[in-house]
Amino acid sequence: MTVAFPSGLPSAHRSPLSNLTLRRRQALIVVLISAILARSVPLNSSSLFRRWKEDRAYKKLERKRRETETPLNTPALEKKLVDLYILDPSGSRTLLVPHQGRVSKVRITPTSNETYASHLASFPPLDPREKLGVNKKFWKMLFAVLKVAFPSKTGKEAFLLVLHTFFLLSRTILSVMVARLDGRIVRDLVSANGAGFVRGLGWWFALAIPSTYTNSMIRYLERKLALAFRTNLTRYIHDLYLNDNLNYYKFGLGLGVAVPIEQKKKGENGGASEAAAGTADQFITTDVARFCDSLAALYGNIGKPALDMLIFTSQLAASLGPVGTFGLFTNYAFTAWVLKKATPAFGRMAATEARLEGEYRAGLGRIGRDGEEVAFYNGGKREKGILMSAYEKLAKHVHTTFKARIPYGMTEDFTIKYFWSACGYCLMSLPILFPAVDKAVHSGRPREIHHEVAERTEGYVSNRRLLLSLADAGGRLMYSGKDLAELSGYTSRVYALLSSLHSLNNNIYPENPRPASLKEDEPFYDLSNVHGRVILGPKHLLLRGVPIVAPAGGAAGAERGGEELIHRLDLRVEQGEHTLITGPNGVGKTSIARIVAQLWPTWSGLMERPIHGEGGIFFLPQRPYLSIGSLRDHPHTYAEMKSRGRTDAELMSILEHVHLAYLPSREGGWETRKEWKDVLSGGEKQRMGMARLFYHRPTYAILDECTSAVSSDVEGLMYEHAKNLGITLVTISHRPSLLKYHNRHLRLGDPTSHTYPPTPSRTPVGSTTNLSGLTPQTPSTPLAAHGWQLTTLHSTSAEEKLELNHEIEEIERQLNEVKQWEARLEVIGRELRGEAGVKA
Numbered sequence: 001m002t003v004a005f006p007s008g009l010p011s012a013h014r015s016p017l018s019n020l021t022l023r024r025r026q027a028l029i030v031v032l033i034s035a036i037l038a039r040s041v042p043l044n045s046s047s048l049f050r051r052w053k054e055d056r057a058y059k060k061l062e063r064k065r066r067e068t069e070t071p072l073n074t075p076a077l078e079k080k081l082v083d084l085y086i087l088d089p090s091g092s093r094t095l096l097v098p099h100q101g102r103v104s105k106v107r108i109t110p111t112s113n114e115t116y117a118s119h120l121a122s123f124p125p126l127d128p129r130e131k132l133g134v135n136k137k138f139w140k141m142l143f144a145v146l147k148v149a150f151p152s153k154t155g156k157e158a159f160l161l162v163l164h165t166f167f168l169l170s171r172t173i174l175s176v177m178v179a180r181l182d183g184r185i186v187r188d189l190v191s192a193n194g195a196g197f198v199r200g201l202g203w204w205f206a207l208a209i210p211s212t213y214t215n216s217m218i219r220y221l222e223r224k225l226a227l228a229f230r231t232n233l234t235r236y237i238h239d240l241y242l243n244d245n246l247n248y249y250k251f252g253l254g255l256g257v258a259v260p261i262e263q264k265k266k267g268e269n270g271g272a273s274e275a276a277a278g279t280a281d282q283f284i285t286t287d288v289a290r291f292c293d294s295l296a297a298l299y300g301n302i303g304k305p306a307l308d309m310l311i312f313t314s315q316l317a318a319s320l321g322p323v324g325t326f327g328l329f330t331n332y333a334f335t336a337w338v339l340k341k342a343t344p345a346f347g348r349m350a351a352t353e354a355r356l357e358g359e360y361r362a363g364l365g366r367i368g369r370d371g372e373e374v375a376f377y378n379g380g381k382r383e384k385g386i387l388m389s390a391y392e393k394l395a396k397h398v399h400t401t402f403k404a405r406i407p408y409g410m411t412e413d414f415t416i417k418y419f420w421s422a423c424g425y426c427l428m429s430l431p432i433l434f435p436a437v438d439k440a441v442h443s444g445r446p447r448e449i450h451h452e453v454a455e456r457t458e459g460y461v462s463n464r465r466l467l468l469s470l471a472d473a474g475g476r477l478m479y480s481g482k483d484l485a486e487l488s489g490y491t492s493r494v495y496a497l498l499s500s501l502h503s504l505n506n507n508i509y510p511e512n513p514r515p516a517s518l519k520e521d522e523p524f525y526d527l528s529n530v531h532g533r534v535i536l537g538p539k540h541l542l543l544r545g546v547p548i549v550a551p552a553g554g555a556a557g558a559e560r561g562g563e564e565l566i567h568r569l570d571l572r573v574e575q576g577e578h579t580l581i582t583g584p585n586g587v588g589k590t591s592i593a594r595i596v597a598q599l600w601p602t603w604s605g606l607m608e609r610p611i612h613g614e615g616g617i618f619f620l621p622q623r624p625y626l627s628i629g630s631l632r633d634h635p636h637t638y639a640e641m642k643s644r645g646r647t648d649a650e651l652m653s654i655l656e657h658v659h660l661a662y663l664p665s666r667e668g669g670w671e672t673r674k675e676w677k678d679v680l681s682g683g684e685k686q687r688m689g690m691a692r693l694f695y696h697r698p699t700y701a702i703l704d705e706c707t708s709a710v711s712s713d714v715e716g717l718m719y720e721h722a723k724n725l726g727i728t729l730v731t732i733s734h735r736p737s738l739l740k741y742h743n744r745h746l747r748l749g750d751p752t753s754h755t756y757p758p759t760p761s762r763t764p765v766g767s768t769t770n771l772s773g774l775t776p777q778t779p780s781t782p783l784a785a786h787g788w789q790l791t792t793l794h795s796t797s798a799e800e801k802l803e804l805n806h807e808i809e810e811i812e813r814q815l816n817e818v819k820q821w822e823a824r825l826e827v828i829g830r831e832l833r834g835e836a837g838v839k840a
């Protein structure tokens, strides 16, 4: 029998929304979403096609134009190079980023010092004993990081968030509408209402368009939000990491991340030490990206299901009545409790995984960087062992994480899918099986018996779908508990990086107590107790009472402090006083340069030097630094060169002085871009370093074995040229042949040859000698008595005389032999001619 009934009749078991209201709401929402769609998608197909054609033609033209331009096509080149970035007087730069055949402009404003200062208080150093997880500390860390990732309430991220929220809301509303429509379609089907069924199907497709668009937009906006967070964090970190305080170097030394990895006992959550260990590239690339993805996803993962649950519960509550609603909430509370008990330490696991990945990545990076050395030593096997061990550690940890997820996943699935569904069935059965409950819910509303089956079916299907959606939302909400725990791990990593960089930037280090193992007369060099004075700007170089100490961060620093290499150094170099520093390996020669360059701290005493760069002081280390870029970029970018009025002719003349004039033609011109460290030989790289020096013409140059791979004839010419340019040389070298280019010599003593009362320094130096005492000395000075020698190499210098005498003696010896060799040559010649009477 077919039961037909008008669709507008009052219903008891149908949804609480009447059909009429439902239709009106549906119509309103569809109109609303269509309006949004119409605004975001150009619906005029002919204009869309025209625009696409124009775009294609433009791209084709651009491609052709670029193909016709050789790299040496001057106007194009000039434009390209000058516009690589445009510097504003305000300090911001506009980067020109080639993208899809066009150049897009990206304006980058550096993070101001005020911003960093205002954030400092939010990033106190991480306590290694701090437990990782979703706790109070996590929220504090998250809010601190959010200050960077989400800097403004009115910025782009806020707009994205609002849009994201709008689409999340739309999706929930659409889900409710779909559930209701589902019920209606089945009702019409059961009651053989053909017209209603077709109408329902029409609505079904009408809802499909906004629903699919909404889903795609949610995913798109989530990724965009993650990218916006990452861009903010990356720019902030770059500015802090690569600043004039040399944080990148200090971080690399491990001074910023001050904690050892503690051994985790079974069942223990472990501390924040996991968060703080690792290399900068792992922190800045993977950890920041994971944090941003996780944070952006979490908003959707928590916000959307929470909203769903609210709306679905309210919808269901209308059908299920107060008992059912109470049951629902009891169910939620119970599930949350069970899952909390079953959740392993996901936060710590995420942080450990990130650290282990970092270690593995660092191993790979080392092979990439030192590939040639590894190859010469045939160290592939050893490196493979190291890599495999790092990988196995990572794989084992990931495996443990997977295993930990099995019981958790089971509990979660059982509770949310099966337990919740069973509860749902029970709740839905209440009004059907117990009419008293039904009456209480729908009191006073008349019901027509012949509609009962159809309406029950509708109510059942709608409620069932709502319950399924509810279970899904609940599942996602509970899953997001795990996501939140993982986010806590990533947050701790990003926080650790930021707080380390802030601490380094402000020279804040944890204060360590003096270790009991140190003797009373042994100084303790703690990074928190650096009190030397540094004055940048004078026209001379001065170190007065400065200990040369290799810093030690972290556990080593706490255990024994920095390592004293030279007790106290007094040295003054005025312009024109070319000073050579020699001494055995490991005595601390380069360390002096590190302190002067401020790579290492001036622990006590006074250090004065000119400013870094043009007209000031310049440092050339043993391993030359060659950046990626064109040959021209090495001293300066094209834009900088132009702005200073420097010319290519000048560059060429500099290359001639370092005997590299052949380089531009060999490498294909000034604009050739290569990985120069792989292209040039060791000596060529060092000569490029000297070329840089000649280009910048500082007043002082600290040359640390920077010509060790250069042939001595070219080396000599370069030293002479540097002096002719008015550069005062402070050279660190083992080559005595360099003495002749200097007029002062500082020789650091060999600690093994001394039997001085034990002092912690390797080079036992008493430097009570005042600075004037460091001008021409004889070996009998107290300084020399302590293993030091500082001499002025003028005509009366015994050292120089000795050196020169040796050289003269050798030449004279060779000259004396000339006559003998000439006679011998004569004899051989005659022998060959067969002249008689010649004795062999």
Ligand SMILES: Nc1ncnc2c1ncn2[C@@H]1O[C@H](COP(=O)(O)OP(=O)(O)OP(=O)(O)O)[C@@H](O)[C@H]1O
Pocket (backbone or CB within 6 Å): 253, 550, 551, 563, 565, 583, 584, 585, 586, 587, 588, 589, 590, 591, 592
């Ligand atoms: N980055 C560092 N961190 C901690 N200690 C360091 C670091 N670099 C060097 N040291 C310590 O300082 C000591 C002196 O190093 P330095 O480079 O100054 O020696 P050097 O006199 O220049 O030797 P060489 O002639 O071999 O170049 C080393 O033996 C080492 O113990």
